[in-house]
Amino acid sequence: MTNETPVYQKVLEEILRSLVNHPDNIVVTRRVDEMGVLLSIKLHPQDMALVIGRNGENINAIKKIVKAIGKRHFARVNIKVEEPTNLEKQTSLLKSEEIIKKLKEEA
Template sequence: MSETIDAGFIEQVVKMLVDNPDAVKVERKVDEMGVLISLDVDPKDMGIVIGREGQTAKALRTLLRVIGAKNNARVNLKINEPEGSERAMRNQASATPEKKSIDDVVGEIEKM
């Protein structure tokens, strides 16, 4: 496989997605397990790269798998979490809003 096709591809795609493309760093390692692409981005861009429920990261991994299959190699993507970043706990991030009855909602609207 050409040394830089997979790494160059992922670097270009991620740079087009993020707000700070200068902070994108891609490192490629080859071992007996295959190719590992390590991706570093600005902490503010992590949400963009991962996407809602991880869908963007999953899509990037799928595209790399296709490139690897075409070149008879196993390619994996590791997205490195930036130092000092803090993630909200899953239950805090997806807290459900307070449920109200129809009468309460109608009462609030009438007060407006």
């Protein structure tokens, strides 16, 4: 059995990297069971809105593309976006506030 990353997962990772501001924080995990393949996405909290989009349009389009590629490779693919924890949200907010403060000082 090979541990090579499937095409549909590579495509998902590439789409996400092109959308977000923090591409190094993207983690996609794959779990296979009797229901199919579950790709779980973990993102930087500030990138959640970019990936989900207005009314979920972006994530729905991403799901449609990845599912179509999965079908071609005989895999039933589902995608789940993991919510950041409160600690991750707070840390992200503090960093944003620090950046804003520095920019104001420079002006």
